Amino acid sequence: MKRNLLLFAVALTLLVTTASAQTIKVQAKIPFNFVINGATMPAGEYLVESMDRDGGVLAIRDSNLKTTNLVIANACESHKASAHSKLIFHRYGERYFLSQVWIEGNNRGRELRTSAREIEVAKDFSAQEVVLMAAGR
Secondary structure (H helix, E strand, O other), X not given: OHHHHHHHHHHHHHHHHHHHOXXXXXXXXXXXXXXXXXXXXXXXXXXXXXXXXXXXXXXXXXXXXXXXXXXXXEEEEOOOOOOOOEEEEEEEOOEEEEEXXXXXXXXEXXXXXXXXXXXXXXXXXXXXXXXXXXXXX
């Protein structure tokens, strides 16, 4: 009985924590150059993590910790929880722009603002969505 009560309390705490804050910490190998905040990032291993309690500011770091880019990300929702942690990119020709970050088990993700550079490139190419699975950390 005590064990069931303890499990219920832990589950309730996790539920409340998930509802009030979204901690993001995922690692992904990105096999192509991509644009974020107007800067072109080289292909490689990256860590994406939230810098504030609600996930509104994301840090995108290369695995060597040589380059860090901070971005503001808005909340976005899906009708069902994401089956995997993933990064979603918009592709125009051979240019990729990071668009969304989703965490496994959550129906709320983070969406980056469309940059002026992406808007300009989108005038010449049709968009394709590229999804990369990421590992939670």
